[in-house]
Each structure stands twice: as C-alpha cells, then as structure tokens.
Amino acid sequence: MSRDGDVSRDGQQYDAAGLRARVAEFLASHDHTTMDRVEFLRARFDAGLAWIHFPVGLGGLGAPRALQPVVDEAFAAAGAPDNEPRRIGIGLGMAAPTILRHGTDEQRRRFLRPLWTGEEVWCQLFSEPNAGSDLAALATRAVRDGDDWVINGQKVWTSQAHLARWAILLARTDPDVPKHRGLTYFICDMTAPGVQVRPLRQITGDAEFNEVFLTDVRLPDSLRLGAVGDGWRVAQTTLMNERVAIGGAALPREGGMIGILARTWRERPDLRTPGLHDELLRLWVAAEAVRLTGERLRQQLAAGQPGPEGSAVKLSFATLNQRLSALEVELLGVEGLRHDDWTMRRSSTVDFLERTPVYRYLRAKGNSIEGGTSEILRNIIAERVLGLPREPRSDVDVAWRDLPK
C-alpha cells in the first residue's frame, strides 16, 4: 500500500483529491437542500459514492476502503444528509458484507441499495436461549416445503427487530449431521406472518434488544444466502465484520468515554485522590493504546481483509469501557449513584456519552458479552492467531440431534 493513494482492482487510481472532486461534481448536480432526502441518498448510491470499496453498480467504485472517510467528510462538510449509520449499523456492518460476498447478483441488486439508504432496517437472528457462545448448537428449524422454507424457533438479543424490514437468519436444515454442517443462512422477511417481536428488558432498565418468535414462518427459497448446509461458513463473514464494527470506529484522543472522565477530573479538583489519579492515568494510557491499535488495524484493513485482529480490538474495548465506567462512578461518589430514570425505554442505539454514569457502568457490562464474549474472543486469538490446539471436544462428530441439551 502506498501512503498517498492507491490503485483499485480495475487499475484506476483513486486518491483523496480525486474523490473530493467526484463528490463536488455530484453535489453540483444534486442539490440536497431541495431534493428529497431518500432520493438524494439513492442518487449518491447510484453514483458509487456510498461505500466506495464496493463494486461499481452496487454503491461503490472498487476504490480503497481507507479513502471512505474522505468521501463521508466531503458530504458532511457540504451539510448533506447522511444515512444515519448508527441506526442501520447491523445492515451496514454485518448484512451488507455477507450479501456482497455470498449473495446472488439478484440478491445484491434487491437488498443493498435500500439497506445503505436506510429505507430498510436490518436485524440479526442468530443467538438463541440455548445457543449463545455455542452458536452452532442453535435449534431453530428450517424445513423445505416446495419452493418455500418453513421456519420455527426462538431468537434472542435481537437489536432493531421491532424496526427491521429484513433479518439475517441462521437456521438448522439438517439435524442428522454434526451441528456445524446442518445450518443454512437465510434472509428473513420480518413482515411475514408468524414473526413475533417482544422487547427484552436489560440491566439498564431499557429494552434495546428483543426476543423474536418464529412460528411457521414461510420464506421463499430465493431468500436463502449461500448453499444449503453452508450456513456456518457464511456466518463467519458476518461475525468477523461484527467485531470490526463494534471495536472499529476512528476517534480522536480523548474521543470516547475517557474524555468524559478526563473532563470531570479537570473540572472537579475536590474529587481527586492519589489512588484514583493512578487509575485514571493507567486508563488514559490504556485508552490511547486501544485507540492507536484500532488505527493500526484500520491501516491493515485498508490493505486487505478483516482478520482475527479485530477480536483483539473488541476485547480491549470491552475491558477498557468497564474499567472507565467503574472509575467514573467511584470518582463521583454519592453523585455517581444518581440515574436519570428506570422507565423501560425502547432505545435503538447505545449512547455512552449522553446518559448517566449509572447507565455507562451498567451498559458496559454488555460489552464483554455481546458480539462474542471475552472468553470466546480469547479462544479465537489463541487458536486462530497463535495456532494453539483446541480443547478436546465431544460435539464435533455427533449428529446435532444426539447432543446432550
């Protein structure tokens, strides 16, 4: 990778200046102050200025992913509306790369544009009450019936399910083979009869997530993503991208939770003690280390593909957020014990920076569970990065049907 620009697969040179010029040209012919917001975003997609590393015709230019911020910043500087990426993170971060990699041409054309513009929100139907870390043990069944599949089961920890038009769904199509081999990946129509969404209240008092009950839900075979029985392999694309999405946002120094803590420290000399000072400085160092590691990872990604290094960033981020939010409550003392209110809110995004220290302390507990527990991430690092042997397993050569449950 060169430091100044890069060459795409079609040999065309893309650099920051050239992309800024493309955005300027686009804005000259599309006036966002008069155009309908969705029409504007559709036009941006069609001009290849949505996710520039995607192929031409699918919202991209086949350009280096590292240059995406140049395009986003150019649109933001002009005051153009964006696609509210935080609202559609699951679609952008997980569904889209999976559809791009494993979908048919027809599926890519149908789903990617409204996904990117935010017209259609996506959610993820993976985890189940009895399949968390051991995702491949999931029990939701998909049974072929003519040109359809009939789905029955229960999913859990589904954020955005109450808002979603589509879901990525992992279901068991063959219970008579070992568990990893009997899975198939589907796109689930969340408006189909038999899909029922219920809020799941969490320790913060909010209901950010849902339980989703699937009862005789019929999906046409055209909504299958990848081959029958190949669901586990397809899901790996989703999961690798999930970890990058969770740990991967670029931030300036003191841009995250450390910034809140540092500001409080500077404004409140009365709260300072030597022990808290030591912990604060350790966490400032840790936050910078995590931030720079994320930056280095993004430079690696710009040159290639997401790899298991994303697991390290996600793991560090979880530990750091928990230590920071715990220190904040302790620093504030009795003031740190005040929450805003415990009313069940249907929040659809996590905002660590706007709410109370109580919220931050409690919500951070989820960081080491969601998107792969810290224990599973350590296994992934140990096995895939360091090449250490697996623990002996009793569930590899046994048909899923015969496993103890």
Next chain:
Amino acid sequence: MKHLLDTPLEADLRAGVRAMLADRCPPQRVLARVESDEAYDRALWHTLAVEMGLAGLLIPERHGGAGAGLREAAVVCEELGRAVAPVPYLGSAVVATAVLVAVHDEAALDAEDAALLRDLAAGTRVAALAVPYSTPPFAASMPVVASVTDGSVTGTVRGVADALGADVLLVPAADGLYAVDADAPGVERVAVASLDLTRPLCDLVLRGAPGRLVAHGPAAAAAVTAGLTAGAALLAAEQVGLAQWCLDSTVEYVRGRYQFGRPVGSFQALKHRLADVWVGLTQARAVAGYAAACLADNDPDTPVAVALAQAHCAGVAVTAAEECVQMHGGIGFTWEHPAHLYLKRAKADAIGFGTADRHRAGLAELVDLPGAGR
C-alpha cells in the same frame, strides 16, 4: 495520522537484520557468552555496525551516516530486542548519537566532533551518555553528574548502561556536556554484577579526567534531552521485540509439551493468558510505532507519544517474559534455557529511562490531569 505499518524499505531492513541475527546471535550463543569478560559481542557489533552500516542511521549523510531516521532505527532495536543481542546499539547508535546530532543541529561542527560522528557512523567507535540508566527524558533540568575545573572532569555515576565497552563517554556537567575518552587517565569503570546479563551496567568514577566541551548552556541540556527521548522511544521498540520472542517461544513450547495426554497449550488456563499477552503486544506495537513515527517527524506530540510508549510497553515486555518463564515450567527456571535472559532484560528495561509510573506522572503534566491537591 501516522503511518503505523512497516514501509517496504523498513520491511526489507527488518528481514535483513533478523536473518543476520538468526545466523549470528541465536539465544544459545548469547547464553554461552554471558559470563565472559567481554563487555559486549564485538564480532556481532562489527557485523551490525561496520558491515551492515546500521550504527549511522541517525547521522546525516554529510557526517558519514545513512541519514535514515528514527523509524528505521526502531526496526533495528526491535530486532535486537527479539534476539536479546548483547551489543551497545541503544546506548551508542541511538542515545549518544542522538545527543551529538542534536548538538550539531544547533552549532557548527569542530574537527574532533566531526571525527567522532564519522567514527560512530562507521561503527569503529562506541559512545555512551554517562547518566544512570533510569534517567527519564523529561527531567526539569539536565542530570548533572560531574564538576569540571580547567577541563578536568570529576564525578561518580552509578548504573550506566552500554558504557563498559564504550570508547567515548558523554558527561553532563554543570556548565555543559563534555566528551571524555574512556581510556584516559582518571577514568575508572567498575563493572556491576547486573540483573541484565546482556546489557551490563557499570559505575563510572572520574577523577580529574581530561574532558572536551561539546556543548554548553541550554544547547547541552537540549541535546541530552534529545538523546534520552530517542532512547526511551526506541527502548519501546526493543520491548516489543523482547515480548514477541517470549510469546513465540512460549507458544511453540506449549504446543509441543504433553501432560495429561494432551498438549498443555490446549488448556484454556494457558490459552487465555497467552491471548492476553498477544493483545498487549499488539497494542505495544501500535504505541511504540506511534512514538517512533512522532520522533521521526519531529512532531509536537512527541513527548506524549514517548511517555505513552514507556508507560505501556515496559509492562507488556515484563508480563510476556514472566509468562514465558512460568509456562515453560521447570525448564524455564534453569540457567541453560534462554528465557531468563529475556526476563532479566525485560525487568531492567522497565527501569531504563524511567519506570512506567514515572512516565504516567509525566503524562499527568503533559495532558493536564493533575494529581490530588493540585
């Protein structure tokens, strides 16, 4: 943002140094020579400094150096750390050289200094900054270790690194920085039985030794700070290399060591700890890379970047070495296995150029996070 990955040139340099060290400096050979009387491995130094020409990376081309930079020197330091190589690269080619280069950024070069820089670049002379190894780069004033009367330098410095085999000592005194020939009358070096066998310390006693003024006043203090800053930044690269060897050798060992009918590396109790070492190392690589990149660009964020690197990397290297000893079990506690060389270097490096705690205290000032009662 700084480029935190190797450039193609840096990758080539890394591969070249690594291949040479694999051939000339395997751990068993380092182990075999640690109790010799030689202060450092002179044959290895000759290959690294003279044949490969790597002692002059920080020296401008007009003074006989390579005119490369801190990023390249950081690559060399990382590889030397990985091999726990017993050569005075950090003390001479980084710290003492950075001091002299800083002096001559400010002032004209006289004939003797020009000759010294040329010899340092060629690797034919070795220099050391005569301060305790624990001296951090952010002291309020220059660490004065000697007094000078009519060009005669007198003083005692305890715990100096890379000075035992040095030809020239750079001695900070009240009125400036002096160069003292190490074999001049009035210079005594007493070897310390040091924790780190591969970078032994010495106590330096100067009794009216003849000194030559290299810089005086603020220029001398600035030059010493520049040397210590380069040392602290590149020590972080060395710590990355140390930690990488410890992790690699431990992973290899636990994959092949069978107990209870399976490799001990298949037990989660070990896997998770090794994963944590890898995470710390991945962070250390980013943080050390950022420090070297800032220094190379003369970036105003350099003091923060260097304090950050020293606050983070020392602990990573020590933990990696301690886990290496522990996970090797009994063999890791023997003299015959090289793990102890790495443990000793890692622990000594945690003191070098100031402890992590001192660097955190430095950061408190730099980033405005004052302590209690302030």
